[in-house]
Amino acid sequence: MTFIFFSDLDETLLDRGTYDWGRALPGLNLLKKKGIPLILMTSKTLEETVEFLEEMEVEDAFSVENGGAAFIPRSRAPEAGDDIAVKTGSYVRKVLGTPLSEILAFYRDFLEKHDPPFRAMTDMTLDEVVETTGLPAAMARKALARSYDLPFWAGPGSEDHLRRLAGQASRKGLSVVSGGRFHHLKGAADKGTAFDAIRPHYPCDGDGGPVRTVGLGDSENDASFLAKADLPVIIRRLDGTWDPRLAAALPKALRTETAGPAGWAEAVFSVLSPRR
């Protein structure tokens, strides 16, 4: 039996406060030792994600900006495509999302009409992004290089505004989803769309046995790909909870006892343990 792991980054493989993934390392090493692909499914940008791929020495497919685009290693995509070379190798890019210019036009119109207590990441100064995210300035700059997904901060008491935004967005073919730190306004594509774009490029190989997909995530924006995985896993949050919207969407998902990257490693060992 072979596995493919699909994983969120923020608050799943990365620590909420520090973005460190040291506590996930035993799990990451186990995947590498067994030759199991690790496919990152993140709301981060291409530029940010490449940094983590390089640090983690992972060269598998990945998707960015909540399913806005999927990147397949060139070696796994023999057909012609939109080739792109990054530090970790050559990939074929599949654009799945809606251009940010369209998303911003809708967002600005909504802001003008309803004056909600929202603040889009692209309206923040670099210092504000650093303060809001805790990212170092160099990474914050990469987080601003967006193409398909608009993260925005919503102030206290924004529930009615968020509901209204989601209703109007869906009539325009857009959608709103919550990550850990930000809400995201984006096109119809989601991490589930990216899962479907990537999965066929990882056919059964190795021992020829059946392949089972494992999905790991912590927030509502992970529900779309966790729902497609054979084994969905909900990573516990630092406050001791499991995201209630994710837990409601996936009542049968495995839940980790430990939070963040430690929970990620716990999930890898629990899935790959010979006791299962």
Ligand SMILES: [Mg+2]
């Ligand atoms: Mg997350």
